[in-house]
Amino acid sequence: xxxxDFKTIADWVPVRAKVLDLGCGDGKLLKHxxxxxxxxxxxxxxxxxxxxxxxxxxxxxxxRDLEAGLSEFANDSFDYVVLSQTLxxxxxxxxxxxxxxxxxxxxxxTFPNFGYWKxxxxxxxxxxxxxxxxxxxxxxxxxxxxxxxxxxxALCAKLDIRICERVVMTAxxxxxxxxxxxxxxxxxRFERN
Amino acid sequence: MSRITMQSASSTxxxxxxxxxxxxxxxxxxxxxxxxxxxxxxxxxxxxxNADASNAILVCHALSGNHHxxxxxxxxxxxxxxxxxxxxxxxxxxxxxxxxxxLNNLGGCHGSTGPxxxxxxxxxxxxxxxxxxxxxDWVASQARLADKLxxxxxxxxxxxxxxxxxxxxxxxxxxxxxxxxxxxASAPKLTAQNIAFNDVARQAxxxxxDFHGGDYYQHDTYPxxxxxxxRMLGHITYLSxxxxxxxxxxxxxxxxxxxGYDVDFxxxxxxxxxxxKFADSFDANTYLLMTKALDYFDPTHTAxxxxxxxxxxxxxxxxxxxxxxxxxxxxPERSREIVKALLxxxxxxxxxxxxxxxxxxxxxxxxxxYHALVRAYMERVSG
Numbered sequence: 001x002x003x004x005d006f007k008t009i010a011d012w013v014p015v016r017a018k019v020l021d022l023g024c025g026d027g028k029l030l031k032h033x034x035x036x037x038x039x040x041x042x043x044x045x046x047x048x049x050x051x052x053x054x055x056x057x058x059x060x061x062x063x064r065d066l067e068a069g070l071s072e073f074a075n076d077s078f079d080y081v082v083l084s085q086t087l088x089x090x091x092x093x094x095x096x097x098x099x100x101x102x103x104x105x106x107x108x109x110t111f112p113n114f115g116y117w118k119x120x121x122x123x124x125x126x127x128x129x130x131x132x133x134x135x136x137x138x139x140x141x142x143x144x145x146x147x148x149x150x151x152x153x154a155l156c157a158k159l160d161i162r163i164c165e166r167v168v169m170t171a172x173x174x175x176x177x178x179x180x181x182x183x184x185x186x187x188x189r190f191e192r193n
Numbered sequence: 194m195s196r197i198t199m200q201s202a203s204s205t206x207x208x209x210x211x212x213x214x215x216x217x218x219x220x221x222x223x224x225x226x227x228x229x230x231x232x233x234x235x236x237x238x239x240x241x242x243n244a245d246a247s248n249a250i251l252v253c254h255a256l257s258g259n260h261h262x263x264x265x266x267x268x269x270x271x272x273x274x275x276x277x278x279x280x281x282x283x284x285x286x287x288x289x290x291x292x293x294x295x296l297n298n299l300g301g302c303h304g305s306t307g308p309x310x311x312x313x314x315x316x317x318x319x320x321x322x323x324x325x326x327x328x329x330d331w332v333a334s335q336a337r338l339a340d341k342l343x344x345x346x347x348x349x350x351x352x353x354x355x356x357x358x359x360x361x362x363x364x365x366x367x368x369x370x371x372x373x374x375x376x377x378a379s380a381p382k383l384t385a386q387n388i389a390f391n392d393v394a395r396q397a398x399x400x401x402x403d404f405h406g407g408d409y410y411q412h413d414t415y416p417x418x419x420x421x422x423x424r425m426l427g428h429i430t431y432l433s434x435x436x437x438x439x440x441x442x443x444x445x446x447x448x449x450x451x452x453g454y455d456v457d458f459x460x461x462x463x464x465x466x467x468x469x470k471f472a473d474s475f476d477a478n479t480y481l482l483m484t485k486a487l488d489y490f491d492p493t494h495t496a497x498x499x500x501x502x503x504x505x506x507x508x509x510x511x512x513x514x515x516x517x518x519x520x521x522x523x524x525p526e527r528s529r530e531i532v533k534a535l536l537x538x539x540x541x542x543x544x545x546x547x548x549x550x551x552x553x554x555x556x557x558x559x560x561x562x563y564h565a566l567v568r569a570y571m572e573r574v575s576g
Binding site: 018051052054056058062071073 | 533
């Protein structure tokens with residue numbers, strides 16, 4: 001079973017691209033990109049269990065804390081750097097976006113859209129949202145920087161990042177209208193300006 | 194010339210193994226320019242070489258290691274080979290699938306030609322006349338052993354510490370002969386601090402009055418005190434401050450101070466015991482030579498400005514690089530230098546930093562996560 005944002009990412013990544021997946025988890029996206037796009041791919045992951053899972057999945061993984069930057073990776077050494085469902089858990093949000101566009105010309109970010117109407121409804125009802133894409137209680141969450149699509153786009157403008165493409169989904173289906181309200185998961189492709 | 198026989202170890206709990214000797218008559222020109230006209234290499238094999246000789250794994254040993262990697266010589270032996278927790282039937286390096294080779298490097302003191310071997314030219318032990326051998330020379334001799342065993346290409350070559358340096362050199366010198374490299378608790382070259390430790394160890398041996406310039410065999414003496422000190426120093430650097438603290442702390446041997454220079458603290462007792470044990474079983478000239486091989490190894494030596502990336506550029510193998518958090522002798526940063534160089538070249542590499550309290554010695558310990566990683570990687574090697 002391929003996660004819903006993976007398919008979009010795979011559509012964007014050209015065949016035989018050099019791809020770096022930050023916070024790559026168990027390496028399923030990397031494996032998918034290797035199998036379907038013959039990607040030359042590496043993952044970066046901190047957790048022991050995930051590093052082991054990556055090795056079991058037959059993908060290259062480098063154990064490292066993303067918060068410390070990407071100093072092992074040279075400028076422009078990749079075609080794409082992916083940060084899927086990890087941005088919201090990063091402390092150094094601006095730093096990692098800058099690092100992404102240092103090591104590659106283009107980046108892909110996916111994150112749960114805090115502006116999704118069901119999230120807003122839970123806040124209006126007086127609670128922090130818990131949903132499929134934000135499946136954590138407020139007291140037990142790795143997420144420290146949740147944002148809406150508007151927020152993310154404003155940050156990109158501030159960092160001089162050009163957004164090239166945007167795909168918004170809810171329960172695996174594409175959303176085309178009122179995306180910041182109707183979409184639970186946002187997937188962005190962007191480049192250095 | 195002795196005949197090479199493939200001996201397949203049985204897949205039992207206590208794999209009973211036997212050492213073999215390969216004799217080489219083709220002169221080997223060493224990096225120093227010296228030539229060894231002929232030499233022996235002692236080795237052991239575990240598991241069975243498959244029909245197309247594609248399942249062979251070479252294990253390179255570290256400073257004080259040897260060819261006895263796994264198993265026991267007799268069912269009643271209490272102590273198995275030095276990496277028995279890693280290599281064997283059903284173990285991370287599974288000898289039911291792989292044909293594993295361990296050897297004693299040239300200059301060693303466990304059967305391969307070294308300083309205490311008889312020099313055919315003089316009829317005496319080589320002693321000081323034995324040439325300094327380097328990591329590059331070891332790899333060249335290992336390649337000749339592989340030729341004898343009919344192994345064109347290793348499925349994997351692995352080693353920890355100084356063994357990892359041999360693995361690195363294999364990938365550079367014979368890129369087409371190794372598919373996977375496992376470089377564990379190693380470094381691309383020693384730091385000044387590391388060379389400094391080695392030199393103190395060497396000075397302990399060289400200044401021992403029983404050393405006789407390395408020709409102690411003829412004088413019927415042995416620089417035992419020097420080798421003992423060298424090993425004690427080494428041991429301090431192989432352990433972490435943490436593990437020394439938790440294992441020994443300030444525990445007193447007899448509950449109180451003796452107000453003298455005999456053993457007061459447990460740590461003193463431990464180090465003296467380790468020093469004694471080692472001095473009884475190792476050759477001082479080999480210790481000198483192995484530490485020098487460590488110091489000399491530097492893949493960037495001939496082109497320092499081009500850096501490690503350029504040095505590793507010829508490698509075709511995929512790499513698994515592993516370090517341990519409390520290893521300060523071969524710190525994780527040093528492994529990351531290797532990883533960075535491979536990444537610069539776009540080579541296949543995975544890197545894991547294992548949380549351990551055991552310092553440099555961690556690479557020999559049976560840590561569950563560490564072993565699971567190696568086991569998982571070996572799936573890729575065999576697949």
